Amino acid sequence: MKDLRERLQSVISKIKRAPIIDEKTLNEILRDIQRALLYADVSVDLILQLTNNIKERIRKEKLPPGFSKRELLLKLVYDELIRMLGGEAKYKPLSKTGKTYTMILIGIEGSGKTTTAAKLAYFYKKRGFNTGIVCADNYRPGAYHQLRQLGEQIGVEVYGEANKSAVEIALHGIEYFKKKKIDLIIIDTAGRHKDEEELMKEMDRLIAEVNPDEVVLVLDATIGRQAEKQAEAFNRIAKVRSIIVTKLDGAARGGGALAAVVKTGARISFIGTGEKIDELEIFDPPSFVSKLLGLGDLKALVEKFKSYEELDRKRLEAISKGDFTLVDLLDQLLALRKMGPLKKILDLLPGGYSLPKNFEETSEENVKKWIAIMQSMTKRELLHPEIIDRERMLRIAKGSGTSIRDVKALLKSYRMTKSYLRKFAKQRKKIPLGI
Numbered sequence: 323m324k325d326l327r328e329r330l331q332s333v334i335s336k337i338k339r340a341p342i343i344d345e346k347t348l349n350e351i352l353r354d355i356q357r358a359l360l361y362a363d364v365s366v367d368l369i370l371q372l373t374n375n376i377k378e379r380i381r382k383e384k385l386p387p388g389f390s391k392r393e394l395l396l397k398l399v400y401d402e403l404i405r406m407l408g409g410e411a412k413y414k415p416l417s418k419t420g421k422t423y424t425m426i427l428i429g430i431e432g433s434g435k436t437t438t439a440a441k442l443a444y445f446y447k448k449r450g451f452n453t454g455i456v457c458a459d460n461y462r463p464g465a466y467h468q469l470r471q472l473g474e475q476i477g478v479e480v481y482g483e484a485n486k487s488a489v490e491i492a493l494h495g496i497e498y499f500k501k502k503k504i505d506l507i508i509i510d511t512a513g514r515h516k517d518e519e520e521l522m523k524e525m526d527r528l529i530a531e532v533n534p535d536e537v538v539l540v541l542d543a544t545i546g547r548q549a550e551k552q553a554e555a556f557n558r559i560a561k562v563r564s565i566i567v568t569k570l571d572g573a574a575r576g577g578g579a580l581a582a583v584v585k586t587g588a589r590i591s592f593i594g595t596g597e598k599i600d601e602l603e604i605f606d607p608p609s610f611v612s613k614l615l616g617l618g619d620l621k622a623l624v625e626k627f628k629s630y631e632e633l634d635r636k637r638l639e640a641i642s643k644g645d646f647t648l649v650d651l652l653d654q655l656l657a658l659r660k661m662g663p664l665k666k667i668l669d670l671l672p673g674g675y676s677l678p679k680n681f682e683e684t685s686e687e688n689v690k691k692w693i694a695i696m697q698s699m700t701k702r703e704l705l706h707p708e709i710i711d712r713e714r715m716l717r718i719a720k721g722s723g724t725s726i727r728d729v730k731a732l733l734k735s736y737r738m739t740k741s742y743l744r745k746f747a748k749q750r751k752k753i754p755l756g757i
Contacts, residue, residue: 326577329358331616334396343380343391352377355399363546363578364406368585372402389627397627403611408584412606413564413591418451422500424507426492426532428525428560429540430552431513434568434594436465438540439510440472441594441602442566447478451505456495457482458528461512469510476599488512488524489531496532509534526559538591539565541583546575550582557588564591567605571596580610646743648704648736652696655689692732694722707733 333354340347352373359369376398385394404410416423425442427435436459443453455473457480459465466482473480481495492509499507511528512521529537539562541549549567556562565583570576570593583590590605696704698721703710710718715729722728 326358326362327614327616329361330355330614333358333399334615337392337395337399340392343395348377348380348395351395359577363575364581365547365550365578365585368406368581372406375402375405393627400611400615403614404607406581406584407607407610408590410608412608413589413604415449415591415604416446416451416506418505422496422504422507423536424496424509424532424534425536425538426509426511426529426534427538427540427566428511428529428556428562429513430542431462433513433540433542435459435513435540436468436510437472437597438566438568438594438602439469439508440476440478441599442508442592443473443478443506444476444599445592445602446506447476452503453478453506453508454495454499454502454504455480456492456499456507456509458488458492458495458509459512460486460488460491465510465512472599489528492528492532522555522559529560536563537561538563539588541565541567541579543567543570543576543579543594546578547582549579550585553583553586553588557586562588564589566590566592566594566602568594570594571601646740648696648699648707649701651736651739652693652704655693655696688731691722691724691728695719695724695729695732698722707736 333351336354337343337351340351355376356369356373359372360366376395379398380391380395383394383398385391427439427442429435439455443455447453455469455478457466457469466480466484469482470480479499481491481498483491483494486494488511495509496507509532511525537560539553539556539560541552543549545552553562553565565588567576567579567583567590570579580590580593592602593605593610595601595603695718698718699710703714703718710729710733712726715726719726719729
């Protein structure tokens, strides 16, 4: 994944350096993205879908006031990579219910099931689960001893038997651990290939007899887009509920494996990011893409876009022109309270201008006061604040539980900001916004 990360971060840098995002530059950037994903063994149809979506969206989506086409392109790359990896939903790990939960791991030989069984046991042990592991792999010599060593390392008991069928071992292990009131039983099985008919039938019988709460398919990231065929084959027989992708740290084709799995409609629950026992992470597409792109300030940009989408665009356009009333200010304050200080209103506007000092120093307490004051005004006063005389101020202050001084402070800040924004709007006409 290191190579893919470096290639995509190079694309991000290229976007940031581009003096203008015209058709030629856009096509060059999309070709770079295609090369990076092809190198990671992502299927051609997924790559074309991703880049076509970016191209279509950047042509159709209207730029919000205060954002450049460059920033929009950065956001679209982020959005479409997350979509390719299954969307923003994060896998939710198990919660203790008081009942024993049984999980069976399946997959081809060499996919990393045994190590993953121990990693899962350790993951849930850290979350307060009493876990036990059953070694139902009666084909691979040394499988039980490997698991027992890993179990001793993490303080988890491992059950195994010699000269018994996989079904017998699994059932005996479940019975043994249930008597110990174990919260989670993880069953490791022998490696099977989708083309090994008899072994796949045996796996089918094992799952039918054990009737686990969850079937987990373990896939090796190094197989790239072949992960799709493996996932589909195992899913036909075992009704896979979740998938763990292993060896993602050193897999150049890891992106292809992840994308291929998601394409099947299966749910990726965890990813293995190394050989150490604690190198197992819940799969969180936004977090994964953030690491892939080296987000940093790009993450802040994406969050700003999300916040911006909550606001009324027409109102924001009016604010950016300096043409707004106390009705607009009240609406924006109510929408922006969750974002923090009042200065965030103007931080959304282009140009990097500093704010009037009184706005910089406005506290959340003052924001609450201002909202209360404006909510105590009549519609006419909100639309025409110039009519507010001392008598009206007394009424407004009494109705809002504030003082005349607070009302005056609000009106003064409003007038200063309106004047500031009008001046800023004139300067803004000189700034090219199409880049």
